[in-house]
Amino acid sequence: METLSYFLPQIWFGILALFLFLYVMLDGFDLGVGILSITSSTEERRSILMTSLSNFWDANETWLVLMGGGLFGAFPLAYGTILTALYIPITLMVFGFIFRAIAFEFREEAKRKLFWNLAFGVGSFTAALGQGFALGAVLKGIKVDPEGHFIGGNWDWLSWQSVLVALTLIQGYVLIGSTYLIWKTTDELQETHYKTAKIAAWTTLLGAIFITISTPIFYESARNRLFQQPLVYIFGIIPVLGILLISQLLTSLARKQERAPFVWTILLFVLTFIGLGLVVFPYIIPPEITIYEAAADPSSLVIMIVFIGFLIPVMLFYNLYQYIVFRGKVTGGHYGE
Amino acid sequence: MDFLSDTVVLSRMQFALTACIHMLWPTLTTGVGIYLVIIEGLWLKTKNPDYYYHARFWAKLYALNFGVGVATGIPMEFQFGTNWAPFSEAVGNFFGSVIGFEASWAFMLEAAFLGIMLFGWERVNPAIHYLSTILVAIGANLSTLWILTANSWMQTPAGGEMVNGKFVVHDYFQAIANPFMAKSVLHMFLATLETSLFVIGGISAWYILKNRNIAFFSKSFKIALAVAIAVAPLQIYVGHLSAEQVYHYQPAKLAAMEAQWNTLPAGQPANWSLLALPNNKAEKNDWEIVIPKALGYILEFKEKLSEPVLGLKEWKPQDRPRLVGLIYYSFRTMVGIGFVLAGLMFGSILYWLLGKFSPEKITEQKWLMRAWMFTAPLGFIAIDTGWIVRCVGRQPWTLYEQIRTVDSASHIPASNVLVSLTGFTVTYILLVIAYLYFGSRIIRRGPRFDLPVPGTEITKPAIDTTPGEFVPDERPVEAQQ
Numbered sequence: 001m002e003t004l005s006y007f008l009p010q011i012w013f014g015i016l017a018l019f020l021f022l023y024v025m026l027d028g029f030d031l032g033v034g035i036l037s038i039t040s041s042t043e044e045r046r047s048i049l050m051t052s053l054s055n056f057w058d059a060n061e062t063w064l065v066l067m068g069g070g071l072f073g074a075f076p077l078a079y080g081t082i083l084t085a086l087y088i089p090i091t092l093m094v095f096g097f098i099f100r101a102i103a104f105e106f107r108e109e110a111k112r113k114l115f116w117n118l119a120f121g122v123g124s125f126t127a128a129l130g131q132g133f134a135l136g137a138v139l140k141g142i143k144v145d146p147e148g149h150f151i152g153g154n155w156d157w158l159s160w161q162s163v164l165v166a167l168t169l170i171q172g173y174v175l176i177g178s179t180y181l182i183w184k185t186t187d188e189l190q191e192t193h194y195k196t197a198k199i200a201a202w203t204t205l206l207g208a209i210f211i212t213i214s215t216p217i218f219y220e221s222a223r224n225r226l227f228q229q230p231l232v233y234i235f236g237i238i239p240v241l242g243i244l245l246i247s248q249l250l251t252s253l254a255r256k257q258e259r260a261p262f263v264w265t266i267l268l269f270v271l272t273f274i275g276l277g278l279v280v281f282p283y284i285i286p287p288e289i290t291i292y293e294a295a296a297d298p299s300s301l302v303i304m305i306v307f308i309g310f311l312i313p314v315m316l317f318y319n320l321y322q323y324i325v326f327r328g329k330v331t332g333g334h335y336g337e
Numbered sequence: 338m339d340f341l342s343d344t345v346v347l348s349r350m351q352f353a354l355t356a357c358i359h360m361l362w363p364t365l366t367t368g369v370g371i372y373l374v375i376i377e378g379l380w381l382k383t384k385n386p387d388y389y390y391h392a393r394f395w396a397k398l399y400a401l402n403f404g405v406g407v408a409t410g411i412p413m414e415f416q417f418g419t420n421w422a423p424f425s426e427a428v429g430n431f432f433g434s435v436i437g438f439e440a441s442w443a444f445m446l447e448a449a450f451l452g453i454m455l456f457g458w459e460r461v462n463p464a465i466h467y468l469s470t471i472l473v474a475i476g477a478n479l480s481t482l483w484i485l486t487a488n489s490w491m492q493t494p495a496g497g498e499m500v501n502g503k504f505v506v507h508d509y510f511q512a513i514a515n516p517f518m519a520k521s522v523l524h525m526f527l528a529t530l531e532t533s534l535f536v537i538g539g540i541s542a543w544y545i546l547k548n549r550n551i552a553f554f555s556k557s558f559k560i561a562l563a564v565a566i567a568v569a570p571l572q573i574y575v576g577h578l579s580a581e582q583v584y585h586y587q588p589a590k591l592a593a594m595e596a597q598w599n600t601l602p603a604g605q606p607a608n609w610s611l612l613a614l615p616n617n618k619a620e621k622n623d624w625e626i627v628i629p630k631a632l633g634y635i636l637e638f639k640e641k642l643s644e645p646v647l648g649l650k651e652w653k654p655q656d657r658p659r660l661v662g663l664i665y666y667s668f669r670t671m672v673g674i675g676f677v678l679a680g681l682m683f684g685s686i687l688y689w690l691l692g693k694f695s696p697e698k699i700t701e702q703k704w705l706m707r708a709w710m711f712t713a714p715l716g717f718i719a720i721d722t723g724w725i726v727r728c729v730g731r732q733p734w735t736l737y738e739q740i741r742t743v744d745s746a747s748h749i750p751a752s753n754v755l756v757s758l759t760g761f762t763v764t765y766i767l768l769v770i771a772y773l774y775f776g777s778r779i780i781r782r783g784p785r786f787d788l789p790v791p792g793t794e795i796t797k798p799a800i801d802t803t804p805g806e807f808v809p810d811e812r813p814v815e816a817q818q
Contacts, residue, residue: 055452058407062440062448068414069437076429083418084747090419091757094412098764101408102771105401109775150422154750300430303509307434308441315441318449325453325460 008301009291012074013281015309016067021273023063025176025266030057032177034100034124035170036196043113045189050104050120052184052330057104059319061097073304077148077294078284085142085150086157089133096127128173132166133157139165139276141221141287148289161214168207175200176269179249179261184330190258197261198253205246208272212239215279221287222279231278238275245271345746347754348420351761355412356728357721358765362406364720366447367481367526368533369399370474373454375560377470381463386790391557392470393458394784395537400455401776405768407448412761420754424735424745428504431497431512432487439483447476458791466791478526485525489517492727492737493586499739516586524579527572528723532716534561534568535678539713540780542706545699549783555699558709562685569679576675583730584636587737588647589657590730593664595632596622599648606630606640612669615661620650658732667722667729674719681712 030053040046072079083090100123107116140161143152178197182190216223226235245268252260284291295301340346373392380388414436417425425433453461453469461469490496496512497505506512541558545551583591592598596615601607609632613625633640649657658664685705688694693702731737735745 055456058404058451059445059448061407061411062444065411065414065444066437066440068418069433069440072414072417072425072429072433073435073437074433076426076433079418079429079433080422080425080747083415084422084749087419087747087749087753087757090415091753091760094415095760095764097411098408098768101404102768105404106771106775109778150748154753296430296433297505299506299509300434304434304437307438311441311445315445315449318446322449322452325457 004298005292005295008298008305009074009295010282011305011309012070012295012301013284013291015312016070016074017273017277018312019063019067019070021270023060023067024273025269026056026060026063028173028269029176029180030060031100031124031128032173032175033181034120034177035128035174036177036181036193037117038121038125039196046113046117046120047108048185048189048330048332049181050107051332052181054104055322055326058101059322070304070308074296074301075284075291075294076296077289081144081148081150081285081289082138082142085152086134086137088154089130089137089157091130093127093130093134096123096125096130099123100127125170128170129166132169133162135169136162136165138286139215139280140219142285144285144288148285148294161218164207164210164214168204168211171200171204171207172269172272175204176262176265179265183259183262186329186331194253194256198250201246201249201253204268208242219287225279234278235275238271241271242268341755342751344749344751344754345743347751347758348416348746349742351420351754351758352413352416353725353728354758354761354765355409355416356724358769359406359409359413360720360724361717362402362409363477363480364529364532364717365402365536366399366406367474367477367529368531369395369402369537370470370477371530372533372537372561372564373399373470374474375564376557377467379560381467387553387556389790390553390784390786390788393788395557396455397779398776400451401772401779403447403451405772409765409768420747420749421735421745422747424740427499427502427740427745428491428736430504431490431506431509432504435483435487435490435513439480439487443476443478443480443483445476446479447473450476459789463791481525481529482522485522486513486515486518488727489521490515491735492521492731493517494736494739504736504739517582520575520578520582524572524575524723527568527575528716528720531565531568531572531678532720534565535681535709535716536713537561538565539709539711542709543780544783546703546706546710548700551700552696553784555694555696559689559694562682562689565678565682566686569675569682573675573679576672581636584644584646587731589649589652590664590726592647592649592651593658593661593730594668594726595646596625596661596665597646597648598622598650600651601632601642601646601648603642603645605642607632607642607646609635613665615665617659617661655733658730660729660732664726664730667725671719671722671726674715674722677715678712678719681708685709 033049033053037046037049040049068079099119103116103120103123107113107120110116134157136159137157140159142150143156145151175197178193178200181193182197185193216226226232245264249261249264249268252264280286282290282292284294296304340350373395376388376395377392379385380392417436450469450472453466454473457466457469490512493516494504494512495515496508496510498507499505538558538561541554541561544554545558580591580594583594596610596613598620606629608627608629610622610625610627613622616623630640632646633642636646637643649661688702688705692698733742734740735742
């Protein structure tokens with residue numbers, strides 16, 4: 001029983017990390033494309049941008065729904081405490097989602113598209129911003145009482161660090177969105193996004209460097225964690241690998257490769273994710289509450305592995321299948337029929 | 338205006354608003370999903386291209402609904418954490434798991450295959466496409482299964498007990514198969530299907546009234562009617578069973594549904610109030626119209642009650658639902674609509690049997706077609722009023738007789754909730770207006786008969802339908818009726 005109450009929360013931490021990663025990667029390029037659409041010069045271009053996502057965006061967003069449901073079931077305390085602490089950024093994100101979704105539904109039908117363009121672009125931006133603030137606030141730490149209930153203030157989530165994280169996340173989304181569009185589009189549109197990808201690669205790098213340096217300086221808990229044996233070696237390797245990946249990415253962009261930039265960007269996301277995961281683990285509400293304290297009963301975690309865990313390969317398979325069905329370049333801007 | 342500074346009341350209003358508005362869209366996707374399975378099956382079987390065009394046309398409405406359903410559903414999931422954190426923490430062991438099941442069993446399936454169903458006609462072969470359509474319908478309806486399981490468990494918590502403020506599950510399958518579960522799932526399944534059938538029938542009737550593609554829309558009209566033959570009466574019966582389980586498990590809710598303040602003893606006939614004005618302060622109805630001796634027949638199909646019907650006064654005011662009038666009239670609205678829809682179905686069957694739906698005669702049935710048009714929105718009202726009965730009637734509990742609503746809400750500043758509630762209200766009004774506007778535009782434009790039919794070398798238009806038939810109506814909207 002003892003080992004169970006140790007292992008099960010770890011398994012669920014891993015599963016939720018996988019869901020969150022898939023979400024950040026997949027909806028990341030959706031949101032990135034949405035943010036990029038603000039700068040689109042013509043309606044035709046904007047239509048192609050939206051068409052490139054029209055088959056996928058809802059399934060991509062569903063990974064977040066899945067992550068939310070899993071967190072609710074596996075770590076109910078964390079679900080309640082974190083979302084309460086982040087009321088404002090989460091609400092921002094939710095409104096962003098609503099406007100993005102209705103833009104997908106209604107823009108195609110509308111004669112005057114300005115409002116729906118804004119709904120799509122600004123909605124995507126707002127959702128990304130809310131997520132960035134939320135991530136920044138969780139990394140910075142949430143003030144809780146000994147039972148793990150939120151006791152902080154309404155605006156605790158807002159700090160220069162969370163602003164920095166939010167801006168970097170948006171850059172990251174723009175980067176993965178740009179490289180996705182390089183893969184999915186042709187000609188002028190592709191050219192444009194070689195440029196945006198290059199800019200975003202540099203700005204993301206800048207943000208990442210700032211975060212990497214400032215984290216151990218300003219947070220004692222993170223500092224202790226970073227210099228722990230044997231993790232210190234991993235944390236030493238991550239920035240090196242990061243620089244390597246960025247240079248590969250920039251090279252592939254300079255060589256005008258079509259798929260490599262997207263792949264390098266995904267690897268960058270993986271790397272960042274592993275880094276953040278190692279900083280946070282085993283805490284689920286940093287800096288006080290661990291996954292063991294916040295976990296549901298072991299029997300719940302087992303039943304969830306049976307009911308959800310075994311579906312993960314199936315879900316991965318059919319999601320991959322739909323990407324295969326809709327492979328290839330997007331050239332036209334009509335997805336209605 | 339005290340409630341403006343009351344976090345609990347505002348959080349309840351916000352959840353009620355998001356739930357009532359959200360529910361409208363999945364209703365159509367779950368019901369129309371099944372309809373699309375029927376239509377596409379008919380196409381594959383008969384190879385009649387009309388069914389293919391039907392599948393394309395109704396799928397377009399499906400798509401319009403799905404995105405809005407996703408957009409309005411996400412706020413609900415997150416509200417459990419943002420606004421109801423103590424509740425989430427207390428019931429996470431079971432309720433949270435079920436929300437996770439819904440996402441993994443239902444949402445993902447529906448979302449992933451929806452793309453293929455809508456846009457994959459030329460990319461996959463017909464068998465795979467049909468499989469996708471079936472999986473989308475299964476996904477949508479699994480969503481009904483899990484959500485109603487979760488909500489039923491809130492009504493009749495089973496399979497465990499509260500220990501130190503947390504629900505500890507002893508038996509998951511008992512919790513899933515809680516007393517309310519089976520009938521509630523069936524009731525909601527039938528509700529979404531029935532509503533969708535009457536929407537499809539109503540839209541088809543509009544085309545028939547407008548003399549547009551009559552033969553084409555007679556088909557969808559008749560299919561909707563044929564399925565409704567089974568669904569509409571069955572729903573009334575399942576509704577009765579649902580009320581019966583409320584009678585046994587949640588007597589306070591039943592008392593509110595019937596505005597019954599005093600206990601009616603067993604072994605005697607009891608009056609049933611048809612209309613009343615409940616007065617919560619005086620604990621009586623200010624006036625009421627009663628039908629003598631009817632309640633026994635309604636609850637048990639016999640004159641005398643075998644169990645007492647407890648009156649609201651049996652509970653202390655803080656232990657019973659307060660909004661008696663809302664529950665009472667919501668219940669009557671829902672039941673009334675159930676009978677109106679079933680009545681329309683029976684009337685239409687009669688016409689059908691008399692041969693009045695033949696291609697020459699169907700356009701003459703103006704009043705019947707109008708009746709279908711005007712009943713099309715009623716199912717939605719029935720569903721929302723039904724949920725009001727179910728969840729307002731459950732008050733003052735979130736987890737029935739275990740956790741109170743006041744103890745379930747997050748301790749957050751009321752101003753936060755006020756701002757987000759205002760945001761949701763404005764956004765949802767905009768959403769409903771835009772949906773109706775674009776939805777009616779899609780309907781006015783009508784089906785596209787110029788789409789290539791997969792698997793045919795030369796695509797010929799179907800029998801009496803030619804692509805050039807539709808001339809856009811340039812008159813102002815008011816003049817078009």
